[in-house]
Amino acid sequence: DVKVTQSSRYLVKRTGEKVFLECVQDMDHENMFWYRQDPGLGLRLIYFSYDVKMKEKGDIPEGYSVSREKKERFSLILESASTNQTSMYLCATSGTVGNTIYFGEGSWLTVV
Amino acid sequence: QKEVEQNSGPLSVPEGAIASLNCTYSDRGSQSFFWYRQYSGKSPELIMSIYSNGDKEDGRFTAQLNKASQYVSLLIRDSQPSDSATYLCAGIPSGGSYIPTFGRGTSLIVHP
Numbered sequence: 204d205v206k207v208t209q210s211s212r213y214l215v216k217r218t219g220e221k222v223f224l225e226c227v228q229d230m231d232h233e234n235m236f237w238y239r240q241d242p243g244l245g246l247r248l249i250y251f252s253y254d255v256k257m258k259e260k261g262d263i264p265e266g267y268s269v270s271r272e273k274k275e276r277f278s279l280i281l282e283s284a285s286t287n288q289t290s291m292y293l294c295a296t297s298g299t300v301g302n303t304i305y306f307g308e309g310s311w312l313t314v315v
Numbered sequence: 316q317k318e319v320e321q322n323s324g325p326l327s328v329p330e331g332a333i334a335s336l337n338c339t340y341s342d343r344g345s346q347s348f349f350w351y352r353q354y355s356g357k358s359p360e361l362i363m364s365i366y367s368n369g370d371k372e373d374g375r376f377t378a379q380l381n382k383a384s385q386y387v388s389l390l391i392r393d394s395q396p397s398d399s400a401t402y403l404c405a406g407i408p409s410g411g412s413y414i415p416t417f418g419r420g421t422s423l424i425v426h427p
Contacts, residue, residue, distance in 0.1 A: 234413050245419035246403070253413070293358055297415075302347050302407045304415050309358040 205230055207307035209294050215313045222281040224310050226294030235277035236261075236295040236304070237269060239288075246293070252277055284314045317342040317408045321418035330427050334391040336402050338418055341385070344409025348387045350378060351403040353420065359403055362389070394425045 206229045216222050226235065237249045238261075248261030250269040258269050266288060270278045281288055294307040318341045328334045336350075347366050351359035365371045365378040365387065377390040387406070391398055401420040408416055 236414075246417045248414070251414060297413060299413070302413050302415070303349065303361065303364055304405065305361065306358040
């Protein structure tokens with residue numbers, strides 16, 4: 204069974220704090236993604252990675268960075284959280300065959 | 316800009332009816348398409364994938380792909396109130412990309 208785990212499900216952080224969101228997958232997938240989802244705006248791609256230590260900017264990378272030191276783990280970092288980063292963050296993975304995308308359960312971040 | 320378009324709805328159908336959800340895409344070379352169901356406050360879960368023209372059936376769900384007309388549809392037979400959710404359509408663009416393009420989703424309401 205496909206497993207994409209986002210360890211932090213609900214977080215409340217203060218403006219200016221550094222925030223780490225972690226995602227771990229057990230499917231040996233090459234590709235990993237971070238999205239945020241806001242009402243009326245759909246899924247927006249923040250960053251993606253197609254291999255260890257490789258990363259590419261998505262549509263809205265400003266204010267975020269990522270790290271992929273191991274194939275199974277993809278971290279999203281908010282260097283200095285702001286209130287407009289309050290959102291649901293979704294990690295997703297896909298392999299090279301079929302490209303089916305699997306999502307984690309999501310991380311709800313509130314910045315106050 | 317490669318796009319996937321969906322009517323935001325809501326689409327309201329009575330229990331037991333067939334719900335028809337539609338999606339159009341702009342990239343003629345797209346090969347792989349996916350339907351996801353997303354309950355409020357939850358992450359998207361994969362319902363079906365479709366890669367070839369025609370119909371693909373899985374239980375009460377049928378996905379239809381028409382590459383000539385560039386649309387993908389999802390039919391839900393014998394709709395149940397538990398089918399009430401937002402349905403996301405996604406496509407993998409051509410050109411070797413593995414990055415999915417998502418529609419903004421259609422809200423489905425199945426009323427008793």
